[in-house]
Amino acid sequence: MFVLISRFKVAHYNAQQCKDIIMPVPIHAAVMLGHALGARLGKPVQGVALVLHEANVEQESLPGAAGALLANKRGATTFYVDRPHGGGYASTSLTPAAMSYQMHATANGCFSMALDLGEAQVAPDDVKARLMEMRFAGGCLQGPPQVQAFDTQRQLLQGIRPGYLVMDAAWRAAIALESNQPAHVFLHRHEGAYIVPAVVGYHMLTELSNQRQGIRRMGDMELEGHAFAESITGLIEFRHINRFKHMPETALEDIADDELEPWSDLDFEDAGEVDPEVVEVGEGDAFEAVDGPLAFDAPDSHGAASDSMQGNEPQRGPGSIFWKHGWSQDGTSFLIQQL
Amino acid sequence: MDVRDRTGSSPVKATLLELAKLWLQALLLVWNEKPANAKKLVQSMEDEALALTCELPEEDFHQALLKLRSTLFCEMLWGHPRTKGLVRPSYADRHAFVSTPLPEDLNEFDVPAVVNCLANATASDPSVIAGRHASMIEALSKLGHFTSKPTHTSASPIGIVLGPGQKGMGPYLTAGLLLEKGHAIRLDQAMNDNTGKTTVCLEALNADGDGQADQATVSMVQQLAAQLYADGYEHGTQIIDPRLRQILLPAQDGRYRALTPLTSMGLSAYLHSHWQREKSYAQLVFYGFSSTAINNFTAIRKVGHALEPERSVTGIPNRALVFDVPRIDEAHTVLARVRHLGYRIQLPKAVRAELFAQYQRHTATLRSDSVRAIELERRICRSALALFWLHVLDQRDQCCDALGSMNDDVQEEVRLQVAGRRAIDRFLVAGMDTAGGASARELTKDMALLLWSHLARLKDSQNKTLGLGIIDRQRFMRWAPKAIALLLSQR
Numbered sequence: 001m002f003v004l005i006s007r008f009k010v011a012h013y014n015a016q017q018c019k020d021i022i023m024p025v026p027i028h029a030a031v032m033l034g035h036a037l038g039a040r041l042g043k044p045v046q047g048v049a050l051v052l053h054e055a056n057v058e059q060e061s062l063p064g065a066a067g068a069l070l071a072n073k074r075g076a077t078t079f080y081v082d083r084p085h086g087g088g089y090a091s092t093s094l095t096p097a098a099m100s101y102q103m104h105a106t107a108n109g110c111f112s113m114a115l116d117l118g119e120a121q122v123a124p125d126d127v128k129a130r131l132m133e134m135r136f137a138g139g140c141l142q143g144p145p146q147v148q149a150f151d152t153q154r155q156l157l158q159g160i161r162p163g164y165l166v167m168d169a170a171w172r173a174a175i176a177l178e179s180n181q182p183a184h185v186f187l188h189r190h191e192g193a194y195i196v197p198a199v200v201g202y203h204m205l206t207e208l209s210n211q212r213q214g215i216r217r218m219g220d221m222e223l224e225g226h227a228f229a230e231s232i233t234g235l236i237e238f239r240h241i242n243r244f245k246h247m248p249e250t251a252l253e254d255i256a257d258d259e260l261e262p263w264s265d266l267d268f269e270d271a272g273e274v275d276p277e278v279v280e281v282g283e284g285d286a287f288e289a290v291d292g293p294l295a296f297d298a299p300d301s302h303g304a305a306s307d308s309m310q311g312n313e314p315q316r317g318p319g320s321i322f323w324k325h326g327w328s329q330d331g332t333s334f335l336i337q338q339l
Numbered sequence: 340m341d342v343r344d345r346t347g348s349s350p351v352k353a354t355l356l357e358l359a360k361l362w363l364q365a366l367l368l369v370w371n372e373k374p375a376n377a378k379k380l381v382q383s384m385e386d387e388a389l390a391l392t393c394e395l396p397e398e399d400f401h402q403a404l405l406k407l408r409s410t411l412f413c414e415m416l417w418g419h420p421r422t423k424g425l426v427r428p429s430y431a432d433r434h435a436f437v438s439t440p441l442p443e444d445l446n447e448f449d450v451p452a453v454v455n456c457l458a459n460a461t462a463s464d465p466s467v468i469a470g471r472h473a474s475m476i477e478a479l480s481k482l483g484h485f486t487s488k489p490t491h492t493s494a495s496p497i498g499i500v501l502g503p504g505q506k507g508m509g510p511y512l513t514a515g516l517l518l519e520k521g522h523a524i525r526l527d528q529a530m531n532d533n534t535g536k537t538t539v540c541l542e543a544l545n546a547d548g549d550g551q552a553d554q555a556t557v558s559m560v561q562q563l564a565a566q567l568y569a570d571g572y573e574h575g576t577q578i579i580d581p582r583l584r585q586i587l588l589p590a591q592d593g594r595y596r597a598l599t600p601l602t603s604m605g606l607s608a609y610l611h612s613h614w615q616r617e618k619s620y621a622q623l624v625f626y627g628f629s630s631t632a633i634n635n636f637t638a639i640r641k642v643g644h645a646l647e648p649e650r651s652v653t654g655i656p657n658r659a660l661v662f663d664v665p666r667i668d669e670a671h672t673v674l675a676r677v678r679h680l681g682y683r684i685q686l687p688k689a690v691r692a693e694l695f696a697q698y699q700r701h702t703a704t705l706r707s708d709s710v711r712a713i714e715l716e717r718r719i720c721r722s723a724l725a726l727f728w729l730h731v732l733d734q735r736d737q738c739c740d741a742l743g744s745m746n747d748d749v750q751e752e753v754r755l756q757v758a759g760r761r762a763i764d765r766f767l768v769a770g771m772d773t774a775g776g777a778s779a780r781e782l783t784k785d786m787a788l789l790l791w792s793h794l795a796r797l798k799d800s801q802n803k804t805l806g807l808g809i810i811d812r813q814r815f816m817r818w819a820p821k822a823i824a825l826l827l828s829q830r
Contacts, residue, residue: 016659018600018602019489019602019607019659020606020607020610020611020658020659020660021659021660021662022624022659022660022661022662023661023662023664024664025664032588035589039589052664052665054666055664057661057663059624059661068622068623068624068625068661069624069625070624070625070626070659070661104626105624105626105659105661161744162740162743162744164664164665170509170510170511171510173510173511174509174510177510181520181613182512182516182517182520182522183609183610183612183613183614184613184618185512186512186610187610187613187614187618187619187621187660188614188615188618188619189618189619189620191729194620194664194665196620196662196664197512197662200511201511202586202588202598202600203508203513203515204598205485205499205501205573205601206499206573206576208596211577212576212577212578212579213577213578213579214578214579214580214581215579215585215597216579216585216587216597218587218595221587221595222593222594222595223587223594223595223596223597224590224594224595224596225596225597226579226585226596226597226598226599227596227597227598227599228485228497228499228573228576228598228599228600228601229598229599229600229601230485230513230514230600230601230602230603231600232508232511232512232513233511233512233513234510234511234512235510238664238665240670240739240740240743241743242739242740242743242744243739243740245743325589327590327591328508333508334588334596334598335511
């Protein structure tokens, strides 16, 4: 059974993937929301698909600012603890304006989320009721969403309204990393798809321990322990839902494949390769300057990514639209993936 | 009140004091001391000298001034960056250091000589060396690749140093991936330290070019760090500050693990040093306003010009990259433009400039050697054609996305609207060789004409066009549609 939560609007959710990357599609939080929803319903969720309809990071520009600023809010506080010498939130400061400020970035957006419940059956109203008690990446839902149930994935896809499916692009990162610096792979454009970085997991930096002071314990939730960790940044790509709905008609790659035949009757001899004789004639001072690759032949010169990042292979990529989560074999890394 | 008045109307004492102040000011200038510190030291000299002046005769006053001068010089040395490498074991030794006179033959204005003198004085004493090692290890134990400070500046300090054998985990960006790829990750200080020792350690280990420490100290720090960090190192991890997040992640059998993500400012520095605006969807943004920005990143602030000389990364702590995401109405905007205005060729500015320059060369060559000139023209245009075709495909993609979200009646209406239009508009809306679409021949010819009209309209910085004529157009149209056809068939 598949459950589709359609076009729910969320306000002021966390857009901070990590300190350096802000991107308003919190895929990790969405997968964890799916898991938490399943846990509350008593029906384990086997996979979560996320569809982006709209998302905007809250930014502002101020006179004299060097660039765009994240719209940060300290909140209109009624109460302010102003005890001196460290008593207040802002340490020794006595003015609310100097309340200690920490990095944050928020966004507003509209998403759809699909849950793969396997053989389990749930009532859409139960999903809606549970969902309204929860948050999406720390943001509040702006109203009860429409929840529908479908028996097949095909029906589910037909039920999703226009938007972009969030797909795992780890395979693209693997290819690009073979010959590129990590920063270029994760921060720069990849040709042929809309690809951005996102946090897709966490890697433990310390041993798991139950002895640390201050471990967060939640009711009857059984805790294995606590560890300090680093975030794992991966690549995700946005693919329009119509490509899944009407794959043969609209897929970009199919256009070229289907239309190979009509080109064959255009039998032009000199259309492609340079005539060797002409090149020979062309060897001279006036021609040498352009004998090498032209400046805009270089992929970097027109905003495209480097060589290996152009090598798109549309037939590759995850076979499912659903994200699953799990731990690595050595138990040190938690990842979400589309398999 | 005038200095002469305050020195008991003794012109000799007043002159001696003025001379001592000038000497100290000159010395501080040579040592490049910070103006605020210099002012404080000079003021300190004046205050202490004036306190002595009533009690002492002129000769004794002179001797007292010389001693005061020496003491203040030693005080300056204690806190000066050039001598922080020659660390004293602890702050308790400050008094002894300041009160110990330097050798009489030492020229205080000779900075390297003074630094060497201090280095030699400590190098031979085992207890001093042991103390230096202990203090350096203490400083090293306050560093970390990952610290709690970027998460919350008031959180209890945590520092985690990765072992040198740390590996990445597949196609994901982690600190381990950088180490595996041979990139050094800069260390950061986990807590504020005003003794300057952590600064010396950071300079030695982060290989900052402007390090002030002497080579012997750098070697010592590197050696001690290699021992201490041989298998990684962590400190402060026995406590989880309530200001730090704890994320609950599902583990096996319905249990959970609590993880506290920490940030590596070294990884941050690496990313910002390598990010190139023109190659990215991302925009640079800044956290917070002026003084409310996060602080305590003095060590990382020195990253400037680290990896790509032309790109300063000053102010890393407050920087972030915002990645925009696609919007559904973009596709509809593209379709609306095609419906109402028709397709418009768009090549990047750099490409347009290059096309213009290359075509000028082509025109010059055409006068002397038409064969070479024509071949040059083909080379120029083939590169532009590739980009052109990519743009057309992208637009077709957007149109498909937009059409897919319309019902059949509206789709048919759009197709009818462009039925009598150019081949490229029909291709964008209806595809190729379909009902209402464009044929391959029509499309290639149309694309060639579009590219030509684009070339004919190109202008340089003086607003001059290439001056292409009908003959040029005829020559271009003899080969360009064929080249486009081949390009398309190869994809």
